[in-house]
Amino acid sequence: MAYSQTLNYVVGDTLPAIELTLKDKNTAASGQTLDPDNSDTWAPIDITGATVRMRLREVGGTTIVDTRLFSIVNGSEGRATSNLATTTFAASGTYEGEIEITHANNSIQTVFDLVRFKVRDDFD
Numbered sequence: 001m002a003y004s005q006t007l008n009y010v011v012g013d014t015l016p017a018i019e020l021t022l023k024d025k026n027t028a029a030s031g032q033t034l035d036p037d038n039s040d041t042w043a044p045i046d047i048t049g050a051t052v053r054m055r056l057r058e059v060g061g062t063t064i065v066d067t068r069l070f071s072i073v074n075g076s077e078g079r080a081t082s083n084l085a086t087t088t089f090a091a092s093g094t095y096e097g098e099i100e101i102t103h104a105n106n107s108i109q110t111v112f113d114l115v116r117f118k119v120r121d122d123f124d
Contacts, residue, residue, distance in 0.1 A: 003096070005116065009117055011089055011120070048072070054098065096114040098114055
């Protein structure tokens with residue numbers, strides 16, 4: 001499975017917030033020449049009026065352990081953010097998150113690459 005990046009958390013933490021900038025790797029950003037290996041050249045996905053969510057599960061598992069809804073920060077720039085709940089990562093381990101966009105017209109777009117989370121136990 002392809003992962004966009006790995007984020008590190010501690011069991012029970014609610015910060016830092018997860019911030020996304022959703023982009024289309026098949027479309028060049030304004031004034032850019034498209035390079036499929038350089039996300040700086042990709043056009044943002046307009047998420048104005050959309051619902052953005054991330055479903056989380058342990059790597060190798062099939063059970064969804066949490067679903068996080070995102071707030072749209074700037075829809076035309078594809079920017080959204082979400083805080084975690086204290087129960088999001090209730091146990092240490094490695095998790096993966098799938099980002100799904102439900103656009104205002106109810107069409108669904110799922111980001112192919114997953115976000116990976118490494119979670120360690122807290123000291124107390």
